Amino acid sequence: MCGRFSQSQTREDYLSYLADEAERNIPYDPEPIARYNVAPGTRVLLLSERDEKLHVDPVHWGYAPAWWDKTPLINARVETAATSRMFKPLWQHGRAIVFADGWFEWKKDGEKKQPYFIHRADGKPIFMAAIGSTPFERGDDAEGFLIVTTAADKGLIDIHDRRPLVLSPEAARTWMRQDIGGTILEDLVVQGAVAADKFAWYQVTRAVGNVRKQGSDLINPI
Template sequence: MCGRFAQAKTREEYLAYLAEEAERNIPYDPLPIGRYNVAPGTRVLLLSERDKQLYLDPVLWGYAPGWWDKPPLINARRETATTSRMFKHLWHHGRAIVFADGWFEWKQEGDMKQPYFIHRADGKPIFMAAIGSTPFERGDTQEGFLIVTMAADDNLAEIHERRPLVLTPEAAREWMRQDISDNEVQSIADDGSVTAGHFTWHAVSKAVGNVKNQGQDLTAPIT
């Protein structure tokens, strides 16, 4: 599961891992994005490929097609997204990447839930596989995007049974390509996933539970 994450660095600090400037149609912006508590239902900077160039669009985090009569979904399971009525066309035609510093997860500890911030141990950004309703630049208010999740592996399962499908920078760039086969997409998801051993985590303030709260202190460890 992934219900909150941090996207606080500058665009360039994320994009530098993915593509040369010639491959991007993205204006330079030196200011930090500064979002330490990104929540569903808000617009999030989503990276995708159009005409073999990368674009960055503010897209709604949540997906609810016209026939869906329930609240929007925010995650799609890797195991079923390729075949389900809900997600199949998004998987084939709407692949994108959400870059972030890490994500938050809540662990049941006795009678309470303790939030944790999970991030790469080497401090590098993470690139979460996403699928959504294209074209992303239209600013659709109904159909947005979802983060792809997978079963948590190794020690990450101690925090939560699900985790985002985090890809290596190389795999993330391939994931967004529109000229690859379904089999290639499957291989990218299988072989390009960053394993649990690359992550570390620490307990954080419960203030992250309020979507109105922002600030670097939300990702800082508590004793």
């Protein structure tokens, strides 16, 4: 699953992997985002395509349609999202990308849980597939978005049995296109996914469990 991640670099650090400036409708911002502990229930910079250009909008992380009377969901399984009653409309019309440095996962260590930070071994940003309720630019907390997850494999399964669906930059760009669907998307989530052996992970401070903590030390190895 994915319940916490880091989004700390500048917008340009992430966007430069996806599209040149002519393909974006995003103001230049040289300031680092500096969110080292992004949690559900907060607004997150979400990348999507409108009118064939990329846009960034602050969108609520969590999804609960009007008929849902339980806690908002934060993840959607890739295996069922395209066909489920709840997620099918989002899969068809609300595909987006969450850019990040990496994500946190907790593993039981005796009586406590030890957090790990998982990132690309080559240091490049990660692009997590997301689906959400459009229009993303409306700016309220109605519904929101979810991060798409897939089954963990290889060494990652030692940390958790689920992980975010992380796409290559090329696949991430295609994922956001609004003129594709069906088998193209089915093939994309398989062929465009970043393989488990491209990731590395290490233990980090348990302070990351406190959502008020936001310092860069949260992603330092211990």
